[in-house]
Amino acid sequence: MLSGNKEKINSESASFKLSCLGTTGDKLTGRAGLSFFLRYLDNIGLNLLISRFFGSLRKSSKGVKVVSIFKQVLSFFIDGSSRHLTYFDQLKEDEGYAASLESDSAQLCSSHSIKRFFKSFSFLRTRLFRQLYQRMFLWRLRIEKPDVLVLDIDTVVLDNDDANKRAGVSPTYKRKKGFQPFLVKWDRYIIDAVFRGGKKHSNHGETVKNSLDYIVRLVRNGYRTDIPIIVTCDSGFFDQKLFDFFENQLGILYVCTGKMYDDIGEHVAGLSDDAFFIVEKHRSANECSQWKCTEFFNGRKSWLKERRAIYTVHIMESNQRLLLGQESIYYTNLGDSDELTQQLKEAGGGEYLEAAGIVKLAHQRGEAELVHRHFKEFGFQQMPFKRFTSNEAFFYMMVLGFNLYESYKWDICKETGIVPLWCQPNTFRRRVIDFAGKIVRHGRRTILKVTMQVRERLQLDRIWVLCNRGPEVLLI
Numbered sequence: 001m002l003s004g005n006k007e008k009i010n011s012e013s014a015s016f017k018l019s020c021l022g023t024t025g026d027k028l029t030g031r032a033g034l035s036f037f038l039r040y041l042d043n044i045g046l047n048l049l050i051s052r053f054f055g056s057l058r059k060s061s062k063g064v065k066v067v068s069i070f071k072q073v074l075s076f077f078i079d080g081s082s083r084h085l086t087y088f089d090q091l092k093e094d095e096g097y098a099a100s101l102e103s104d105s106a107q108l109c110s111s112h113s114i115k116r117f118f119k120s121f122s123f124l125r126t127r128l129f130r131q132l133y134q135r136m137f138l139w140r141l142r143i144e145k146p147d148v149l150v151l152d153i154d155t156v157v158l159d160n161d162d163a164n165k166r167a168g169v170s171p172t173y174k175r176k177k178g179f180q181p182f183l184v185k186w187d188r189y190i191i192d193a194v195f196r197g198g199k200k201h202s203n204h205g206e207t208v209k210n211s212l213d214y215i216v217r218l219v220r221n222g223y224r225t226d227i228p229i230i231v232t233c234d235s236g237f238f239d240q241k242l243f244d245f246f247e248n249q250l251g252i253l254y255v256c257t258g259k260m261y262d263d264i265g266e267h268v269a270g271l272s273d274d275a276f277f278i279v280e281k282h283r284s285a286n287e288c289s290q291w292k293c294t295e296f297f298n299g300r301k302s303w304l305k306e307r308r309a310i311y312t313v314h315i316m317e318s319n320q321r322l323l324l325g326q327e328s329i330y331y332t333n334l335g336d337s338d339e340l341t342q343q344l345k346e347a348g349g350g351e352y353l354e355a356a357g358i359v360k361l362a363h364q365r366g367e368a369e370l371v372h373r374h375f376k377e378f379g380f381q382q383m384p385f386k387r388f389t390s391n392e393a394f395f396y397m398m399v400l401g402f403n404l405y406e407s408y409k410w411d412i413c414k415e416t417g418i419v420p421l422w423c424q425p426n427t428f429r430r431r432v433i434d435f436a437g438k439i440v441r442h443g444r445r446t447i448l449k450v451t452m453q454v455r456e457r458l459q460l461d462r463i464w465v466l467c468n469r470g471p472e473v474l475l476i
Contacts, residue, residue: 029096032437034075035448036460038101040408040467041071049135053128057120064107069117070397072109075101077401080429083380085111099439099446118385121393129396130192134215136403137191138222144187144410148349149219149229150361152185152368153212153237155202158381158395167388168197179383181395182207184215185371188406188421191215193399195392202236209245216250228253228344230334230352232365235259238331240303247333253340253352255361258309258329261300265327268294268311279359283318290316291325295355298331307331310358330362370422378402378425412466416459432458 041047047067058066072088081087091097092108101108109117141149160169160178169177180200184192192211196204216229229252238258246254271294279291291312299306310332314325335341335353344352351357379398383391409428413419419428435458438449450460 027096027099027439029094029100029437029439030435031079031081031097031100031433032435032448032450033433034078035100035102035437036412036463036467037078037408037433038071038075039464040412041074041404043468044139044407046404049132053132054125057117057125064109064113068103068107069109069114071101071103073114073397074401074404077379077398078405078429078433080378080425083382085114085384087111088114096439100437100448102446115385118390118393119387121389123389123392126195126389126392126396129393129400130194132400133190133192133403134218136407137186137189137215138218140186140189140407140410141219141223146187147227147347148344148352149186149227150364151191151212151215151229151231152365153183153208153231153233154185154368154372155180155182155196155200155236156372156375157198158376158383160382163382164386166383166386166391168391170198172198173201178381179391179395182211183371184211185368188371188374188409189403190371190375190399193396195395197388202234203239203242208237208242212246212250212252216252226343226347228340228347228349230255230349230361232361232368233257234365240300243307243331243333244304247336251337251340253332253334253344255330255332255334255358257362257365258331260327260329264298264309264311264329267296267298277355279312279356281363287318288316289314289318291359293355293359298329307333308335310355310362312359328362330358332358334358374425375399375402378405412463415466416462418458 050067050070054066054070072091076088076091082090088109088111092105092110095105098105098108157172157174157176158179158181159174159176160166161176163169166179168179171177172180176198178198180196180198182194182196182200182202182204183190192215194207194211196207202208212231219227219229229250231246231252231254233254233256235257238256243254243256246252276292276294279293281289281291283289292315293310293312295308295310297306298309308331310330311327312330313327315322333340334344334357341353344350352361375398379402383394385391385394405425405428409419409421409423413428413432414421419431435450435454440447440449455461
């Protein structure tokens with residue numbers, strides 16, 4: 001009986017079984033989504049800015065154009081199939097991949113070409129990346145039009161502990177040797193970055209002041225003069241001099257995580273129950289987290305004045321009471337200035353003036369930390385070169401690719417709904433980039449062919465229109 005069923009099954013599936021292996025001369029690609037992404041880059045004017053900032057890197061007219069190298073490196077990050085530069089040697093032999101980049105195989109770079117390209121960067125030339133980020137920042141502001149601008153400053157540790165010796169690699173606060181770049185983030189974007197060695201702490205030198213001073217002037221002159229700007233940061237930036245700079249020179253608001261000293265605990269212990277209030281956060285309809293909070297003015301011994309402080313202790317997590325909840329204290333100037341307060345109210349950010357709103361801003365730093373996770377998944381932590389400037393250029397290129405990936409999700413994927421804005425980079429790659437396509441030449445036209453199921457599922461007709469609509473997403 002069993003043998004009869006087995007023979008029946010084998011006979012039914014015989015016509016579908018592979019009988020031999022063959023080859024085809026067709027140009028096939030498994031990364032057909034790269035074509036749409038690159039078309040998007042062409043139509044936002046990125047190539048013009050790259051030529052303007054980095055065109056002089058090309059020393060000979062015989063070499064590959066700088067714009068083409070940028071395109072290939074950005075595609076390497078978006079693809080994410082490999083974390084090794086030798087992967088460029090494999091891609092150079094793939095005619096289908098070259099066609100998806102709208103290029104010829106002869107124009108694709110080998111790993112040696114990519115290494116020579118990054119070794120050609122100097123300290124002065126890598127600074128041009130930051131100017132490019134600032135152009136992109138203004139571009140995104142004018143498209144997304146926020147009424148209140150919330151920036152987050154932080155450092156990110158790039159773990160190079162088990163890599164070969166790299167210039168600038170030194171022990172970090174995470175007890176790993178690596179680099180510790182300084183980042184300024186807005187929503188999902190990294191709007192400024194400074195590549196630094198691992199021993200440089202959060203508020204090292206004048207980096208924070210110089211970066212925020214330029215960004216604030218950029219926003220005031222290029223976007224809106226009256227937009228309220230709030231900076232959030234952790235205890236690594238807990239410095240009275242920095243607070244004075246925010247208040248007196250920049251005229252911006254801030255919320256900074258402080259340090260829990262003994263005198264703060266003693267003061268809180270002496271307060272009555274009436275001095276406390278509860279802040280809740282509902283993760284879902286059935287899950288609730290709570291913090292017990294109180295507000296007072298506090299200043300350290302070296303401070304010239306006291307500042308508004310919000311003390312919190314975590315008492316419930318996902319409906320479970322905590323016996324020893326984490327204590328935190330946040331310092332802010334929200335509500336101190338009548339002019340900034342009125343400006344914030346007119347912009348619709350009045351909720352941030354309340355103590356509960358300040359706690360909410362401090363807790364939103366968790367979303368800012370997600371940017372680090374997404375950034376590391378998008379690129380990688382171990383830098384490929386031994387020279388500091390080469391790794392600096394490579395890191396800045398990775399930041400550029402990450403920002404373009406985020407802008408692509410907003411401008412293209414948001415309207416089609418194929419992936420959420422806060423999806424992981426690998427989710428984006430598997431859904432939006434990794435699908436099969438066949439590239440053919442017919443009637444003096446190059447055509448990308450995909451299956452009807454993929455075309456309908458990913459709404460490729462709609463994506464094609466969005467990627468080609470130039471003026472609405474023109475990069476300034």
